[in-house]
Amino acid sequence: MxxxxxxxxxxxxxxxxxxxxxxxxxxxxxxxxxxxxxxxxxxxxxxxxxxxxxxxxxxxxxxxxxxxxxxxxxxxxxxxxxxxxxxFRNQTYLALPLVELVRADLGVDAEHMSALLMADVLRYERRSTQLDDRTRDTRVRHAAHFVAAVRPVLDLNWLPGDRADAVVEQWFGLTALPVSIEHDEYFFIRALQAHEMVFTTLTDELRAATQALRLGYLTTATARVRRAVDVFDRAAMLFRLVATMRPAAFHAFRQYTEGASAIQSEAYKRFELACGTPSAQRLFSEAFDNVPAVRAEAPGLDNFSRAWQDLCARGPAAAELTRAVEQLEAGHQRWKTTHYSLAAAMLGSAHGSGYTEGVPYLRRCLENWLFDLDAAAPGGEPCCQPGCSRVTCPVH
Ligand code: HEM
Missing domain, CATH: 1.10.220 (Annexin V; domain 1)
Incomplete structure (x- = not known):
């Protein structure tokens, strides 16, 4: 420009x-x-x-x-x-500490906050004169679906920053700080912030499920994992939203975001740690090099897989819980596949803003798993898919 x-x-x-x-x-x-x-x-x-x-x-x-x-x-x-x-990193690009302060002051949980962030996208895009009608309508529809799925009763007339007397609402309006004047960057920032809230919610659910398992409350653990499955499914809507962006619009602001990447997302890596112990290969790769504080938390941290393995050692795992865990693993695989396709369409052969090779790095990430289930089912059948050596593979 x-x-x-x-x-x-x-x-x-x-x-x-x-x-x-x-x-x-x-x-x-x-x-x-x-x-x-x-x-x-x-x-x-x-x-x-x-x-x-x-x-x-x-x-x-x-x-x-x-x-x-x-x-x-x-x-x-x-x-x-x-x-x-x-x-300049993911945290500062997305002003995450400010988002968290606003969330605490509003007194809402992370999931509710994700709905408020998407309601703000609705507000922003409905007023927009820069998009063609079709793109605007699609974007508005995806944002509205997300809000309706997460908080069906959310008052969409609550416009952050519009009520002059409500200080925290004013601050909410100041949490999107684009690096460019490209129209699409605003909603992209909001989608990434909402994703951070999704990962925080997922971590809370998995930690609660682990605690419930330790106490022997199988029904509670199953309900928590099922909720995580629903939350993950809804996150797919955020990708649909981001997919309404043209690659040219993405590149117009991406030239200024070098150094900030979701590979630095502490919320995503905490979710991984809440599910299971990452392999040494993953823990000592660029994935965790980018989140040193989270890697430092890993040793000794309890996680769902461990609690589940301990439970299975005492008897067969409950079928409903097993099913819920399989659904969550499959949901994560779908999420990664969509992310990979989106990145391939937007980036092509360019490297990532977090300095990985880009798309080839994401392709390798498709081989990662959330849960170490093998030990939980020592007598299981090996997966029949070529290249997959897992026992009782939940996906294939
Ligand atoms: C235009 C859309 C997007 C592109 C081109 C893209 C590209 C990439 C690339 C290349 C990486 C590898 C790290 C790097 O070098 O930066 C990455 C990592 C990651 N991205 Fe995206 N991304 C996009 C959208 C999103 C969205 C909407 C989310 C939602 C949170 C997201 C979440 C992540 C996460 C969590 C990682 C770390 C993966 C890992 O370490 O296993 N990305 N992305």
Whole structure:
């Protein structure tokens, strides 16, 4: 996209106005929400990647003076200043610490939050004049299906940021901070944030199922795994939503997201650890190199597979629970296959923004499994599919 001299004049005028405001707060404590709204206006006008150096420098200095006084402002500025501070990653691209603060303040669980994020996509896309009618309608339909499936009673008139008196709703509106001015990046950010909420929900379910198994509550464990199956199935809708994006739109903002990748998603890797112990090959691959904090949690962590194996050692596994676990494993395989196809269509032979080879890395990931089931069924038949050596393979 070319920048005209009128654009440049506009941008400079925006910078100057904002710089003046920042100057006002040199000696006084900044009004956190007001500052964040002004910065967000500028981000939406230019893209985070194109914020002027002078502005970033002034914000950085202001943040160093005032860090620790307002957790929301800290999380917001950590996201805005991430590239400048060489901390641009999945967490800062998606402003996840700020999303979590807003979620805590709203008092909603992760699944509810995923519905609110998608309701925001509805709001954004319904107003859009940049998409052709067909793409807009498809996108709106997928977002609406997700919201209806997750929270059928959600009030779609709740528009984050619209009620001037509700501070937390205002902050909700400031959690999407695109790096570009490409229309599609906004909904892409929301889809990734919603996915993070999905993985958090899945981890909670699997941890609860493990605890229930340890206490011998098989019915509760089965119900928890079944819920995880439903949550995963609904996540497929988010991929359908992302698939409405044209590769050209994706590449228009991807050039600025280098270094941030969902391979750094701690929520996804925590979900893996909640299901089973990863193979040493997986644990010491780039998959976990990118989430050192989660890898450090792995030793000694209880997980569903272990609890299940202990249960099976005492007698045959309950058929309903086995079925639910098989469904979850199959759901994860489907999720990975869809992700692989989407990435292949969007990326082609380009490397990933997390510096893997890209699509070939994702192809290898198709061979990973969530649960180590083999030990749970020592007498099972080996899978009949060529290349699959698992005993009692739940997928083939
Ligand atoms: C345009 C769409 C997408 C493309 C092109 C894409 C591409 C990739 C690539 C190339 C990787 C490998 C790591 C890297 O080098 O960056 C990756 C990893 C990953 N992506 Fe995506 N992705 C897309 C959408 C999504 C969405 C919507 C999600 C939902 C959360 C997602 C979740 C993940 C996860 C969890 C990983 C880590 C996989 C692992 O380590 O096993 N991706 N993606």
């Amino acid at each position: 070319s920048t005209t001299s009128a654009d440049r004049t506009d941008r400079q005028a925006g910078d100057v106005g904002l710089l003046g405001e920042i100057e006002r707060w040199r000696h006084a404590e900044p009004e956190a929400l007001r500052l964040a709204r002004l910065v967000t206006d500028e981000v939406r006008r230019t893209g985070r990647h194109h914020l002027a150096d002078g502005l970033l420098g002034a914000l950085d200095a202001l943040h160093r003076r005032h860090r620790g006084r307002d957790a929301f402002l800290d999380a917001f500025l950590d996201a805005v200043l991430a590239r400048r501070r060489d901390r």
